[in-house]
């Protein structure tokens with residue numbers, strides 16, 4: 026059993042949308058394929074991976090460092106004890122050979138992308154959906170048969186007036202979502218309040234709406250918005266200040282009693298632990314959005330889940346960023362609180378398996394081996410261009 030070849034390709038996921046911090050006019054993502062000599066059901070087993078929106082394709086470091094390390098590793102270094110499958114934990118150690126701690130930067134995205142492909146591979150070799158493999162290995166087989174998902178959108182974009190914003194949100198509700206998310210912080214407070222109120226006119230209540238600042242605010246602005254939006258009783262107030270400004274987050278908690286969410290731009294166990302230690306996040310109401318594809322993959326994410334347990338946090342407080350099937354599998358297999366979804370943005374990466382509609386805010390997962398990319402036709406079409 027060996028890896029024959031690892032391929033990488035950068036793909037554009039550009040669009041004219043904008044959050045409070047960046048526009049997506051030049052956004053890209055890396056997709057990878059790990060091609061093996063293993064055959065299942067008459068076909069070569071290939072693991073696929075990619076990373077979430079928000080970080081540009083780390084093609085350079087993938088091709089110069091991480092893919093060569095994987096391809097040059099000896100079989101014993103990347104297989105499990107009895108040689109029957111690849112071992113994601115051992116592969117992680119191989120990938121991180123020669124890397125100093127701290128300063129996680131873009132390499133956590135490169136490793137997260139490869140890690141997704143490795144888990145896809147491992148589950149395909151065991152001929153199980155990844156959620157089932159995870160539940161069998163780490164949760165006594167217990168799978169959540171459906172996962173809470175919310176519709177993330179509500180971006181700023183040219184010509185998007187209040188009516189168009191309302192139409193977008195109504196469409197998400199019509200698709201079966203109960204919670205929608207919109208961007209704030211990219212306009213004046215007055216303008217953002219008008220946008221929020223426009224959306225509140227078309228959703229059942231404030232609990233159906235989350236708002237995302239994408240790290241734009243200083244403490245003073247964070248508190249000013251907090252005071253204005255608190256009466257709306259929103260689902261959550263997301264990534265309000267700089268992701269690494271734990272003091273701001275902790276101070277905000279003193280001024281905002283409703284749920285807060287953050288963590289999508291914390292890329293390691295150590296950064297996540299600092300948030301829990303110093304960020305004033307409240308385990309009875311707040312949400313954690315660490316995204317394995319950006320932060321060294323599921324191997325590291327499981328370390329984060331262990332850390333959370335140590336600090337008295339339930340895995341149910343985790344609703345990862347990124348809207349991908351990888352986190353959906355983790356949610357179902359390891360018992361997270363839910364997952365993000367991008368029904369209208371970042372195609373073909375947004376949305377889940379074909380034929381699995383959202384029902385009352387929850388989605389089911391297909392019974393196919395691996396992460397389930399083969400059950401999402403637009404995505405697998407793109408991924409297969411790498412393998413052929």
Ligand SMILES: O=C([O-])CC(=O)C(=O)O
Pocket residue numbers: 044078079177237239289346347365
């Ligand atoms: O706009 C973005 O960068 C994506 C984001 O924050 C989210 O999905 O929460």
Ligand SMILES: [Mg+2]
Pocket residue numbers: 237239263264289346
């Ligand atoms: Mg966000």
